[in-house]
Amino acid sequence: MFIIRLAGVRIRVENRYSFLERQCREYVCSGEEYDFSVSVTGDEILEEQKHGEFSEGYCESICMYRNICEKIAAYNIFLLHSSVLEVDGRAYAFAARSGVGKSTHTALWLKNIPGARVLNGDKPLYRLEADGSFTVHGTPWNGKEDWGMNLSAPVAGICFLERGEKNAIRPATPEETLNRLMHQLYLRGGRASVNQRLIMMNAMLESLPFYVLSCTISDEAAHLAYNTMRLQSN
Amino acid sequence: MRINPDFTIQKVGASYLAVPVGETSKQFHGMIRLNETGAFLWNQMTEKDCTEADLVEALLQEYEVEPAVAKTDVHRVVELLKEHHCLV
Numbered sequence: 001m002f003i004i005r006l007a008g009v010r011i012r013v014e015n016r017y018s019f020l021e022r023q024c025r026e027y028v029c030s031g032e033e034y035d036f037s038v039s040v041t042g043d044e045i046l047e048e049q050k051h052g053e054f055s056e057g058y059c060e061s062i063c064m065y066r067n068i069c070e071k072i073a074a075y076n077i078f079l080l081h082s083s084v085l086e087v088d089g090r091a092y093a094f095a096a097r098s099g100v101g102k103s104t105h106t107a108l109w110l111k112n113i114p115g116a117r118v119l120n121g122d123k124p125l126y127r128l129e130a131d132g133s134f135t136v137h138g139t140p141w142n143g144k145e146d147w148g149m150n151l152s153a154p155v156a157g158i159c160f161l162e163r164g165e166k167n168a169i170r171p172a173t174p175e176e177t178l179n180r181l182m183h184q185l186y187l188r189g190g191r192a193s194v195n196q197r198l199i200m201m202n203a204m205l206e207s208l209p210f211y212v213l214s215c216t217i218s219d220e221a222a223h224l225a226y227n228t229m230r231l232q233s234n
Numbered sequence: 235m236r237i238n239p240d241f242t243i244q245k246v247g248a249s250y251l252a253v254p255v256g257e258t259s260k261q262f263h264g265m266i267r268l269n270e271t272g273a274f275l276w277n278q279m280t281e282k283d284c285t286e287a288d289l290v291e292a293l294l295q296e297y298e299v300e301p302a303v304a305k306t307d308v309h310r311v312v313e314l315l316k317e318h319h320c321l322v
Contacts, residue, residue, distance in 0.1 A: 178247045182265060191242050191255040198244035198251055207249045 005029045007077045007125045007137035011039035013069060016178070019057025020064060022139045031146045035075070038067045039199070064143045070189035073196040074198035076128040081184040082158065083143075084119040084136050085109050091119055091136045092229050094213075095184045096161035101146055105215065108222040116226075118138055121147030125157065128200050132207050157209040157229040162216030167221045169228045172210040181205070235312070235321045237279045243268075252276065252320060266318050268311070271297070275311050279321070286312055 003016050003230040005011075012034040013020060014143045038065040048059035069079045082095040083102040096102050102121075122143025127135050135157040142148035160172060160180045169196060172180070185201060187194055209232050215221035240258035243250055250273040253265040268276060271293070278284055278292050284301060289308045315321050 069317045132252050144262045174247050178249060178267070182251070182267070187253050187265060189255065194242055194255045194259070195244055197255065198242075198246055202244070 002028050003031065003034050004140070006068065006072065006139055007075070007127050009036075009072055009075050009077065010034040011072075013064060014039035015060060015064065015157050016040075017055075017057035017060050018062050023061055026138060027140050036071050038064060038071060040067060055076065061141075063145075065139075066186075066188070069125075069186055070175075070193045072125070073189070075192040076196070076200060077125050077137075078160075078180070078197045079123055079186045081122065081186065083114070083121050083147075084124045085116050086119045086151060086153045087113055087116045087226070087230075089153055090156040090230075092156050092226065093124075093136065093158040094161050094225075095158060095180065097183065100161050100163060101215075101217070102161060102219055103143075105149065105213075105221065105225075108217070108219060110225065112219045112222040113226050116149070117149065118147035119149060119151050119153065121145050124148075125206070126200075126218050128203050132203065134150050134208060136202060155208060157211060157232060158204075158213040159213050159225060160230060162212060164216060167213075167215045167218065167224050169211055169213045169224055172212045174205060176212070177205060177210040197214045235279060235285075236283050237276060237315075238322045239281050241320055243273065243276055245273075250276070252318075254302075259318070260318050264318055265312065266320070271307060272311050275308065276315075276320075279315075300314070 003010055003012050004024050014037055040060050045056055045059045050065050082093045083090050083106045084093045092103050120138050120142055125140040127138055127139045135152055136155050137152045138148050138150045193197045213225050240254055240256050241252050242255050243252045250268040251265050254262045260315055278289055285307050290304045293304045
């Protein structure tokens, strides 16, 4: 058992396997106080193991994050599958169906944009602030590349990626933003938690700029995305 | 028919999203998106047990729409909800 701090919330993780402790070490905090505690049942681990040949420790980690996401909604925090880069204190997020090239595009930013760092490559937490703005927070759940750091930043914008013949970026319409967000938002859980996440999704639609980037695998794609999102959010 | 109590509905942007919650969410992952009319019919079926004819009647009272159009709309929404296990 240990306490971690995620998006400003102190969570007591009641684990059975050491996998989680190693995974979460950069997020462990001192003290006995916590906002909520979370655990995983043996049945949940067994259920998760049906999806593939994974260790108990790995499955416990997957289930633990799912349970954290359900409870943390009460703190105006939710998971949106995305890859997030931080440049000069601001966060730039990319969302896409798996296989479209989030990781490839993220790597292009690291190569081309001076000072760019990956805040989280797969499962960051977004927090709705009192003023209606959004911040995004690193988590120990980083995706298969294990790209990420314990860092937070205000969100400059969210960009949906598509593969294209040439590079072009445009604002996403509210209609398509909702369609695409629906695929990336993690929504399992109890009624209160699901309602809270839908309310945050609505707030996100109203307050953040969304884009659609049609791109090739090229340095130009990274420059185009960064220059557009940076200027629009200033 | 009535709305499955293991669903919640919220307005997001210009649409309404209906999402399974609790145990139901472990079996059905899909969420559905409804427009204003769909959400109106949803609310009717949350309040009481309705037949398609009841829903057509309610729609005609609320909106200025041709009866034939109302009938088609109701049937389309009901089929969509059935498909997504939203009705009991």
